[in-house]
Amino acid sequence: xxxxxxxxxxxxxxxxxxxxxxxxxxxxxxxxxxxxxxxxxxxxxxxxxxxxxxxxxxxxxxxxxxxxxxxxxxxxxxxxxxxxxxxxxxxxxxxxxxxxxxxxxxxxxxxxxxxxxxxxxxxxxxxxxxxxxxxxxxxxxxxxxxxxxxxxxxxxxxxxxxxxxxxxxxxxxxxxxxxxxxxxxxxxxxxxxxxxxxxxxxxxxxxxxxxxxxxxxxxxxxxxxxxxxxxxxxxxxxxxxxxxxxxxxxxxxxxxxxxxxxxxxxxxxxxxxxxxxxxxxxxxxxxxxxxxxxxxxxx
Numbered sequence: 663x664x665x666x667x668x669x670x671x672x673x674x675x676x677x678x679x680x681x682x683x684x685x686x687x688x689x690x691x692x693x694x695x696x697x698x699x700x701x702x703x704x705x706x707x708x709x710x711x712x713x714x715x716x717x718x719x720x721x722x723x724x725x726x727x728x729x730x731x732x733x734x735x736x737x738x739x740x741x742x743x744x745x746x747x748x749x750x751x752x753x754x755x756x757x758x759x760x761x762x763x764x765x766x767x768x769x770x771x772x773x774x775x776x777x778x779x780x781x782x783x784x785x786x787x788x789x790x791x792x793x794x795x796x797x798x799x800x801x802x803x804x805x806x807x808x809x810x811x812x813x814x815x816x817x818x819x820x821x822x823x824x825x826x827x828x829x830x831x832x833x834x835x836x837x838x839x840x841x842x843x844x845x846x847x848x849x850x851x852x853x854x855x856x857x858x859x860x861x862x863x864x865x866x867x868x869x870x871x872x873x874x875x876x877x878x879x880x881x882x883x884x885x886x887x888x889x890x891x892x893x894x895x896x897x898x899x900x901x902x903x904x905x906x907x908x909x910x911x912x913x914x915x916x917x918x919x920x921x922x923x924x925x926x927x928x929x930x931x932x933x934x935x936x937x938x939x940x941x942x943x944x945x946x947x948x949x950x951x952x953x954x955x956x957x958x959x960x961x
Contacts, residue, residue, distance in 0.1 A: 676727065814829045825838060869898075870889075
C-alpha cells in the first residue's frame, strides 16, 4: 500500500464575460483507491457541482463563472492498495465473455484508430500467446518505436500520427498502445493521473496518461512511455481516449498558465505505506470483475 499526497492549482483569466468549466481533477474513489482527505478551494467563491460517473468513478467539477480571474486549488491524501497479479497466470478474456463495461473499450475511437492498425497488430503480435505477456510485449514495442519528446505533438495528434512520426508525449504513447490492443480485440482504455517518479529533466510535474487493459477480471496498468512509476499512479480520469478525460474543458474565451502540480509519497514508522517503486508484477487499481464477465462488482 502507498499513501500519496498531491496538489493541483489552476488559474484562469476570462477574456470575455461568462464561461463554463468542467474539471476532471479529483481523485477517483474506488475500492482500491481510498481518499483519506481532500480539500477544494475556489476563488471567487462559487457553489460547485461535483458529479461522479458511476462506471469509471471519475469525478467532475462544474463551474459557471461570470467574471475572472478564477483560481481552483485541489489537494488530497489517499491510500492506494493495488491488486497484484502474476503476469504468467493472467489470460485474455474472450470477446463473448467481456462485460458490457469493458466492451466499450474494444472499438475504434477518435484518437485510437484501431481499425487502421489491424494488419500491423496481427503481424507484430498475432503469433504471441494470448495473455498479460502479449500486452506487455505491445507496451515494450511502443516504448521502443516512439521517442519521448516534450512539446512534440498537439491535442489533435492520433495513434496513426504517432505511428508515422515516431515521437510524442505520454498521451501519444498511450493512444498507440490502446489502438494496437483494440485491433487484437483486447479492451484498453485511456487513464489520467499524475506523473509520480518522473525524471525532473522531463519538466515540471504534470498530468500523466497511461493505459489500463482488461484481462481476466481486472484493469491492469501499463505505462508505454515508461516515464513514471505505476505503483504511485493516482487514478483521476478514465475514457476511450484523451477526448474523454481532459482535466479542463472550457466553454468560453479564457487564457491560463500551465497547471501547478505537486505529488509525493508519505511514509511513517509502523505504517504499511511503501515508497512507490518499479515492480515486475501485474498491477491494478481497479476492483475485481466477475470472472464469468457477466457484470462488474462495485468499483
